[in-house]
Amino acid sequence: MNIFLSLITALTLATPLVAQADTTQPAAGSTGQQNAAEKGLAIAKDRKQRDLGWGNSEARMTMTLRNSQGEESVREIRLKSLEVVDDGDKGLTIFDEPRDVKGTAFLNFSHTGKPDEQWLYLPALKRVKRIASRNKSGPFMGSEFAYEDMSSFELEKYSFTYLREETLNGVVCHVVEQIPTDEFSGYTKQIVWLDTEHLRAQQVEFYDRKKSLLKTLSFSDYKLYKDKFWRADVLTMVNHQNGKSTVLNTSELRFDTGLTDADFNDATLSRVR
């Protein structure tokens, strides 16, 4: 039975750490803790606000897993995403390769006030299985991305602190600390670099439960969609502790493809293809 466990994930990669907006002025001189928190939240709100209204999208992606010896393993996935007003977004991931998981589908509802909901459809058994929401820190398809890395960016999921302004790879960035509010998160904190011009995530550092640097996620090849929404084509996650890395490469991304709520339903998951 069980082709592979309760762990496949994916999701609304479309909204995640990728967003933009204009922001308040960089901090001049020292600010108090209160100010740093207010400013961090203001930037996050701005970032979220500027990404509202993207609607729905369909993406085709290649995920390349690389171990510390440089051996590669490739997955092909398609990701359908639906923006949900006043709650987290919905995502449907369909696996095309490797062939043994072809047709497997993963449905995710991100939520703001309660745990995310997840289902897995196993085509050989024609069975839809609900997945325990607790394993958000688990790896997605054996990659260096965890479930929670791919969930949609929601203000309720973190408390924010503005740290500093810094130039990263020639881009002027706000550096913001995000502390997950969920006790089941695999991280104690995330440090996010957002470019000051568009508030697009350029880099994220993830710190594990021992507060050591675990992973770094880099974003590149940003493209503008519908004249408003920035999406990075290439996401590279490097795990500093085990030497593995995962590159998530978007080969095709389309918006307004006619997806509705009915396409994101555990009762209709068996027709997904």
Add this chain to the structure above:
Amino acid sequence: MKRLITTTLQCSALIALSVHSNSSASAGLMPDLALQGAFEGRQFLQEAQFPQQKDSVLSVWAEPELVWEWGETQRLTFKPFYRYDSADDERSHGDIRELMWLTYGYSWEVRAGIGKVFWGVTESLHLVDVINQTDLVEAPDGEEKLGQPMVHATWLHDVGTLEAFILPGFRERTFAGENGRLRSALRVSADGEYQSAEEKEHLDWALRWSRSFELGESPLDLSAAWFQGTARDPFLTPQITLTGSGPQITGLTPYYPLQRQLGITAQATVDAWLWKLEVLRRDYDEHMVDNLKALGVAGVQDHSAAVGGFEYTLVGPFAERWDSALDVGLLLEYQYDQRGNDAAMAQNDVFAATRLAFNDADSSEILAGITQDLDYSGSRGIMLEASTRLTDFTTLKVNGWIFMADDNDDALAYSLRQDDYIELSLNIFY
């Protein structure tokens, strides 16, 4: 050669047609083709109970899948299956797993053809799952199913998801043949008998409702299903032959009665816990019950049964100490059947298992468990399922079973006690 040319011409014609009908990217008459198959070797670890049975068995199967799509909302899926088995003629068999036309709109789906439907939430037993017949020669856990002819309509409504099934055409359960392992001492005939005068043509039907509720912050999934028609679980009646020394039981005949069944499932998902319950109520016609009882068939009575328990997942328990992404699932389920220990296998049994998900690039996984009978303390089954990916198009699986039974009264378990096996399977995907 002539045949090849004809085929080539047909293909060309199909390509030409598909180009003409190319109204959208996915439309066309050329199907999307996928193929999977496997080479399997089974080694039985104990001496066979019957002289015809083999200890080593090789088996190979293939299951192509062809899918045609018209526009966005119409699809035809064809999935034939064939297995060749070196030892058992009954296990060498073919089936149409799926030949299904599907169309759907915003809040509805209609399927017509042959297909498979799964109902249920528990892992050790699928009590309420009644639409498809079990393809028992495939695996002793009964997870493999035969394709069932059906019309299946789904309606997404505010009160929940409503489904209706019309099921014409009955499929008989498969049983191991003379040379096959995993069988009872008395052979089960391939030809069943029916309560209904219409036999296989009796029209069965089912209705189902399912819905998710919120229990605090946690989802609670409920379903209820009614099924009316020929039972998928046969009773085995004795074949009596008159010999020189008098009447003797020489075999068993599957008898498929009519039944009415209510099945209810519930699952609560709370943090790392999945709490699961399946409850079944099954009723028969009184005169059928009397007739079979007169023949001495055990367990023929209206009855209730249930299976319930939990799956708890430890996420990355070794992540910090050994840098391992391993997740450990712990499963515990209790099985109950009102008919008691002379009629049912899962009447007072506990299932305990662990699921290890390595979360590696090869999706390696192990499920190992034990089912212990609480009435017959010597009856238990131990199972192992392990799988890993070898390449982008091959996986390796290891399945094993150990059956233990020391009491002849626990007849079914006792009949399997010499059939422990380990199976190695190379699965190929294209």
